[in-house]
Amino acid sequence: MPQSVHPSSPTASPEVDGDAGGQVPVPMFNLTRQYDSIGKELEAAARTVLSRTEYIGGTAVNDFEQQLGAFCQCQAVAVSSGTDAILAILMALKIGPGDTVITTPFTFFATGGCIARTGAKPLFVDINPDTFLIDQSAMEQSVNSSVRGIIPVHLFGQMTPMKSLVKWACDRGISVVEDAAQSIGAHDPDGVVPGELSVAAALSFYPTKNLGAAGDAGGVLTRMEAFANRIRQTRQHGEVSRYMHEFVGGNFRLDALQCAILSAKLPYLPKWNQRRIEIADFYDHALADTDVKPPHRIAHARHVFHQYVIRTPKRDELKDHLTRLGIGSMVYYPKPLHLQQCFADLGYQAGALPNAEAACREVLALPIFPELTEAEIVRVANAVRHFFGKNALP
Numbered sequence: 149m150p151q152s153v154h155p156s157s158p159t160a161s162p163e164v165d166g167d168a169g170g171q172v173p174v175p176m177f178n179l180t181r182q183y184d185s186i187g188k189e190l191e192a193a194a195r196t197v198l199s200r201t202e203y204i205g206g207t208a209v210n211d212f213e214q215q216l217g218a219f220c221q222c223q224a225v226a227v228s229s230g231t232d233a234i235l236a237i238l239m240a241l242k243i244g245p246g247d248t249v250i251t252t253p254f255t256f257f258a259t260g261g262c263i264a265r266t267g268a269k270p271l272f273v274d275i276n277p278d279t280f281l282i283d284q285s286a287m288e289q290s291v292n293s294s295v296r297g298i299i300p301v302h303l304f305g306q307m308t309p310m311k312s313l314v315k316w317a318c319d320r321g322i323s324v325v326e327d328a329a330q331s332i333g334a335h336d337p338d339g340v341v342p343g344e345l346s347v348a349a350a351l352s353f354y355p356t357k358n359l360g361a362a363g364d365a366g367g368v369l370t371r372m373e374a375f376a377n378r379i380r381q382t383r384q385h386g387e388v389s390r391y392m393h394e395f396v397g398g399n400f401r402l403d404a405l406q407c408a409i410l411s412a413k414l415p416y417l418p419k420w421n422q423r424r425i426e427i428a429d430f431y432d433h434a435l436a437d438t439d440v441k442p443p444h445r446i447a448h449a450r451h452v453f454h455q456y457v458i459r460t461p462k463r464d465e466l467k468d469h470l471t472r473l474g475i476g477s478m479v480y481y482p483k484p485l486h487l488q489q490c491f492a493d494l495g496y497q498a499g500a501l502p503n504a505e506a507a508c509r510e511v512l513a514l515p516i517f518p519e520l521t522e523a524e525i526v527r528v529a530n531a532v533r534h535f536f537g538k539n540a541l542p
Contacts, residue, residue: 174515174524176476177356181519186416190362193408203404212407215414220332222343222369223376226402227383230329230352231258233366234299236400237325237348238266240378241297249297250290251327252282253484254504259301259327260485270494271295272486274501278444280457280511281308283503288316297323302331302342304480304513305358305424305454306446309336314345323347328369330454332359333421337448343369348379353410358424358454359417361406423518424453427525431456431514434529438536440466455480458532459510467512469535475528478513 183190197208209226217224227233243249245267251259253272263270273286282300298317300308310326317324328334328342329352335341342349353365368379381387386397428451432442440458445451457480460466470477484504486496498505514528530540 171474171527173474174476174520174527176478176513176515177517178519179355179360182517185519186412189412190409193412194405197404197408200404204401206404208404208408208411209402212411212414215411216367217369219414219417220343220369221341222349222371223373225368225370225376225379225383226407227366227368227379227400228402229364230350230354230366231262232383232398232400233329233350233352233368234258234262234325234327235265236379236382236398237350237368238262238268238297239397240375240382241323241325241347243268243296243323246294247296248292248294249299250287250295251299252301252303252504253486253501254280254481254507255301255303255327255485256329256481257485257488258329259299260488260491263297263299264491268296269294270485270491272484272494272496272501272504274503275507277503277506279306279446280304280507281306284313284316287313291320291322295320295322297325299325299327301327302329302334304443304457305330305334305452306443307331307334307336307340307342307449309338309446309449310340310345311336311338326350329354329366330357331452332357333417333450334452335450337446344371346370347372348375353406358421358452359410359413362409363406365402365406365410367402420518421452424516425451427516427520428453428456430525431516431529434526434541435532438533438538440532440536453516455513456516457511457513459507460512461510462535463510463512466532466535470528470531473531475531476515479508479511480513481511482508484508 213224213226243266247268248271249263249268250271252275254275260270273290274283276283280303314324324346326342326346326349328349348368348370351367353361370376382397383400386393386395388394440460443457467477486501
């Protein structure tokens, strides 16, 4: 889910004030460090595309789709963004006016926005207060005859358990579309990966993601060859042959330059994901005796920690404290989708989905990216400990 600032700009992390003691800020995210480690490979990949002058489609796109599909154990189709991945899937399913699609209100805007863009109606259901993932029992109770789709969101790098959800939906002729924008490399408690059981899963390669491009980029994962072909057609204006259009699609192509950069980065993703897990393990241990609630990890699942999100009723005070100490933090998300002005016509009122609303008041993401130093991780943990009156780590 995109940030509203350049991920390596000074405004991406709080400024230092007098309380920081002159220390260099700990950024919420920083891409410069990643570039410093693999920049030569990225530049070589870009030069290859430029020398071929093959900018749309072609070798780089095909190679990336093959590599991504092998990594994700699915067929992969590269598209222009994570948002367009969701939209293309819904369009390929012919979801539109008169249809309803269930999803969670505790997510980046694109999840609900894409439903509305098809002309369908979003139906928001509450979340599990521990995992922040869609509450399956609430989902089951909310279903009606117009529901044609469900979009579970694998939030912050942790997957919604898929087997029971998909079986329940399939028994009712409802399509499941995964918003896997933050969960590449994750699996659920049964070892299910994004795109394995659902119709398709949407990925985002926004620069701040675990696997990030040099701009907007996304992908669609599916185990169904016919649906993969349908997405390829959808991303090319529904074209069946040159200038012949079977249906109305969109321009959802991903350019060759982004694919080449992603291909260069993909081999590093397992190491980067593992480093995120190690940082999360440290935070869990370091904050265990404080009053914050650490991220809940579903047993036997693999959480890849796109974000490390704690929660506390003192969220705003803690965030201000971290800012004074020069430590970055972010709120994902400050307002649930069902209370956004653009969805006012759906008729939701404050209190309708209390778990999601409480999460928006209490969640705070701490810095977690592979290039964080040990000293920075300790500094973040000690800043949180200090806020709650705990001694610094040795």
